[in-house]
Amino acid sequence: MIATMEQVHPTESVGSERIVAHLESVNKNYGSVRALRNVDFRVRAGEVVALLGPNGAGKTTAVKLLLGLTPPNSGKVRVFGGDPVNPETRMRTGAMLQVGRVPETLRVREHIDLFSAYYDRPMNAEEVLAAAGLQDLRDRKFGELSGGQKQRVLFALAICGNPDLLFLDEPTVGLDVEARRLLWDEIRALVGRGKTVLLTTHYLQEADALADRVVVINKGEIIAEGSPTQIKAQTAGKKIRCVTSLGVAMLRQLPGVTEVMEDREAVELHALEAEPVLRELLMRDPSLSGLEITSAGLEEAFLALTQDAGNNGNHAN
Amino acid sequence: MSTAAIAWSNRQVQRTPQHIATIFWKEAKYEFLKNLRVRMYTASLLSFPLMFYILFGLVLNSNQSFGPTRVATYLIATYGTFGVMGASLFGTAAGLASDRGLGWLQVKRASPMPPFAYFAAKVVTSMIFSTVIVLALFALGIAFGGVRMPVTEFAQLVGTLVVGSLPFSAMGLAIGYFTGPNSAPSTINLIYLPMSFCSGLWVPMMFLPKVVRMIALVLPPYHLSQLALGIVGAGSHESIATHWEVLVAFTMICLGVARIGFQRDQDKMYG
Numbered sequence: 001m002i003a004t005m006e007q008v009h010p011t012e013s014v015g016s017e018r019i020v021a022h023l024e025s026v027n028k029n030y031g032s033v034r035a036l037r038n039v040d041f042r043v044r045a046g047e048v049v050a051l052l053g054p055n056g057a058g059k060t061t062a063v064k065l066l067l068g069l070t071p072p073n074s075g076k077v078r079v080f081g082g083d084p085v086n087p088e089t090r091m092r093t094g095a096m097l098q099v100g101r102v103p104e105t106l107r108v109r110e111h112i113d114l115f116s117a118y119y120d121r122p123m124n125a126e127e128v129l130a131a132a133g134l135q136d137l138r139d140r141k142f143g144e145l146s147g148g149q150k151q152r153v154l155f156a157l158a159i160c161g162n163p164d165l166l167f168l169d170e171p172t173v174g175l176d177v178e179a180r181r182l183l184w185d186e187i188r189a190l191v192g193r194g195k196t197v198l199l200t201t202h203y204l205q206e207a208d209a210l211a212d213r214v215v216v217i218n219k220g221e222i223i224a225e226g227s228p229t230q231i232k233a234q235t236a237g238k239k240i241r242c243v244t245s246l247g248v249a250m251l252r253q254l255p256g257v258t259e260v261m262e263d264r265e266a267v268e269l270h271a272l273e274a275e276p277v278l279r280e281l282l283m284r285d286p287s288l289s290g291l292e293i294t295s296a297g298l299e300e301a302f303l304a305l306t307q308d309a310g311n312n313g314n315h316a317n
Numbered sequence: 318m319s320t321a322a323i324a325w326s327n328r329q330v331q332r333t334p335q336h337i338a339t340i341f342w343k344e345a346k347y348e349f350l351k352n353l354r355v356r357m358y359t360a361s362l363l364s365f366p367l368m369f370y371i372l373f374g375l376v377l378n379s380n381q382s383f384g385p386t387r388v389a390t391y392l393i394a395t396y397g398t399f400g401v402m403g404a405s406l407f408g409t410a411a412g413l414a415s416d417r418g419l420g421w422l423q424v425k426r427a428s429p430m431p432p433f434a435y436f437a438a439k440v441v442t443s444m445i446f447s448t449v450i451v452l453a454l455f456a457l458g459i460a461f462g463g464v465r466m467p468v469t470e471f472a473q474l475v476g477t478l479v480v481g482s483l484p485f486s487a488m489g490l491a492i493g494y495f496t497g498p499n500s501a502p503s504t505i506n507l508i509y510l511p512m513s514f515c516s517g518l519w520v521p522m523m524f525l526p527k528v529v530r531m532i533a534l535v536l537p538p539y540h541l542s543q544l545a546l547g548i549v550g551a552g553s554h555e556s557i558a559t560h561w562e563v564l565v566a567f568t569m570i571c572l573g574v575a576r577i578g579f580q581r582d583q584d585k586m587y588g
Contacts, residue, residue: 067427070583090429097427100419101498103347105354110347117343118430120332141354157424167427 018045019078020165020196021066026075028061028220035061037220039075043165043198048191050207051200052231053217059200060098062217063169066198067095079165091120094163096154096171104143108134108153111142112160119161132156132186148179155183159190166190168199172206184209208232233258238274241266243290244281254280266290341434348438349445352408362407362446363453366400369519370454375461383521386551389462391521393454394545397478398538399518400450405485406492406505408443413493414501417582440486447482451475466549474548481541484564487571488537494578512536522553537567 021043028036036058043049051059064070065077068084079089102111109125116122129135132152137145142153151171158166168187172180187210191197201207207214208228216224216231224231237258243266244251251260251269254277259270271277274293281288332340352358374392381388416422425435452475458464466474489505496504513519515532516539522530533539540560546552547560 064423069423069426087429087431090427093427095424095427097420097424099421099424101415102421102424103351105351106347110350114343114347115428117340118428120336154424157428161428 019043020045020080021198022076022078023062023065023072024076024078026065026072026077028058028065028070028072035220036065036072039217039220039222041215041222043196045164045196046194047213048197048199048211050211050214050228051198051217052202052204052207052214053200054202057202057217058220059202059217060169061220063095063097063167063198063200067093067167091161092164093167094158094161094165095167095169096151096158097167097169098173099154102142102150102154105141107139107141108145108156109138111153112156115157116160119163121162122160123162125160128156128160131159131189133182146179148175148182151175151179151183152186155186163195165196166198168197170200170202172201172203180206204232233272237270237272237295239294240269240271240274240277240281241290241292241294242269242281242288243267244285244288246281246285250284337431340431341437344430344434344438345441348412349442352412352442352446358407359446362400362404363450365403366396366450367453367457369399370396370457375457383523383551386546386549387463389458390464390466390549391546391551393451393458393464394474394478394549394551395518395521395542397451397454397474398481398516398542398545399513400454401447401478401482401541402485402513402518402538403509404446404450405440405443405482406489406509407502408446409439409486409489410492410496410505411489411501412439413490414496415498417493418498436490439490440483443486443489444479444482447479448475451478470548474545477544477548478541481544481564484537484541484568484571487568487575490575491571491578494575494582512538515539516542518542535563537564540564 019042023036023039023041026036026039026041027034039058039062041051041062051062053059061070065072066079066084068077068079068086068089071077077084080092082089084090084093106114109129112125112128116125116128123131129138132155134149134152134156137149140149142150145153155168155171158168171187172183175183184206187197187199191210197210199206199210211228214224214226214228214231215222237256241263248260248262248267251257251267254269254271256271256273256276257269258272261268269277278293370392374389374396378388383391413422416425422435426432455464455471455475488508492504492508493501515525515529516536517525517530517533518538522533522539525533540563543553543555544557544560547557
């Protein structure tokens with residue numbers, strides 16, 4: 001194990017922005033599986049960062065490293081300038097993780113009472129119940145709750161210590177649309193109180209709804225980073241395929257086109273919206289044929305991003 | 318991991334003694350409530366030793382004695398050991414294996430919970446269940462089996478059995494670290510039941526074949542039950558010190574194994 005650790009710095013800063021969580025050149029392997037490859041990743045105070053990627057991309061591993069639940073094979077992990085395993089750091093963080101089973105015979109308020117006791121300056125229990133929308137469920141046993149309600153209890157446990165930095169690992173996975181929106185509202189309300197949040201998700205929509213900044217991760221590597229709008233342009237647009245006599249250079253000039261690829265006799269255009277591009281295309285090239293429009297799904301977009309990043313074969317899944 | 322150790326000592330969280338006491342109290346209280354509310358769990362822990370005792374101690378052999386010791390008294394010591402062992406093994410191993418395997422322990426580890434509070438809560442809860450089992454055996458014995466003894470003897474017997482739950486809690490921690498949520502209960506039974514039989518907890522030692530009596534000498538439940546039997550005048554020829562030494566050594570070995578599992582978990586991937 002080559003986990004290098006420096007002297008503890010109280011804060012770490014780049015420019016005027018305070019970095020509260022930092023993965024620096026981190027590699028993490030599970031046996032022969034490379035879960036994270038040379039990952040550099042920062043979270044600044046007050047921002048909401050979404051770590052977006054498909055299942056098995058390494059999102060949860062990144063969160064576990066930042067929570068000090070597992071050490072890196074190489075590289076540095078700092079949270080509030082210190083080692084994430086130290087209890088002082090944990091006093092300032094809260095985490096909502098994916099859990100297979102939570103003790104089912106304890107009541108909602110009992111779970112909150114216990115976790116609040118771990119912290120120095122916990123939130124008032126009433127406040128926690130209100131923030132997680134659990135007032136009416138406080139006396140229910142955990143096992144009697146619906147999926148969305150259970151997630152809200154885990155959310156309550158993450159926030160009850162009044163942490164400065166919150167980790168939300170796939171907070172809405174498996175929830176229906178309504179429950180998801182409810183949890184989003186609760187997360188937004190929390191962000192309004194100045195918390196820093198790192199959330200992982202495989203829904204682009206969720207990253208867009210909540211985050212200031214999106215970091216796209218796939219097969220253990222960061223492949224794109226930017227505002228939700230920038231990432232959406234790269235991942236969530238339409239794919240237009242056609243055979244046209246128009247040149248690639250001129251196609252790139254069309255409104256909203258983010259990418260042009262030649263594919264045998266046809267071209268493939270990526271655009272945020274298909275309609276304005278189509279109008280131009282059909283006007284400029286009456287002989288255009290073989291037109292196909294598909295929405296660039298996230299998985300497909302990941303593929304495109306991965307190819308862009310010039311990734312060569314690895315066996316992290 | 319020496320660097321991590323330095324980080325721990327340098328930046329230890331300063332909690333007041335009251336705060337630490339509150340954490341330990343709540344952790345134990347909720348661990349106890351959690352288990353108590355699982356009806357199957359509570360019922361099965363209590364019912365097996367009590368049923369055996371009623372059948373063999375009260376219904377079948379109520380007027381018999383082993384030497385100076387009434388059967389009903391003798392069997393409080395042995396079924397008491399049996400019950401204490403079950404409460405401790407299931408109380409620690411099954412919960413730990415499930416918490417580990419299904420991610421709950423990870424949520425707790427990510428919080429500023431002192432890890433020791435988690436283990437202490439399991440051990441204390443097991444001791445409470447152990448106490449309840451022993452007292453229930455006594456209640457039955459006194460009411461229906463004519464069990465009579467001086468208060469000091471009674472206190473000594475309860476105390477020995479409850480303190481004697483510690484080696485089995487340690488064993489439970491070791492099992493909990495090396496089994497999964499599904500395999501833990503069957504693994505416990507696979508160890509618990511044969512060990513109980515071979516230690517003379519079901520059938521008194523003198524009725525067991527010689528080879529089993531030889532095996533018993535290395536089994537911790539044998540030594541705990543002999544300590545308990547010694548109090549009611551039915552112990553074997555070994556010295557009390559020997560019994561305690563074996564139990565302490567066994568506890569140490571189990572804690573060592575549990576520690577290996579604890580370390581191993583630090584770098585393991587879940588789900």
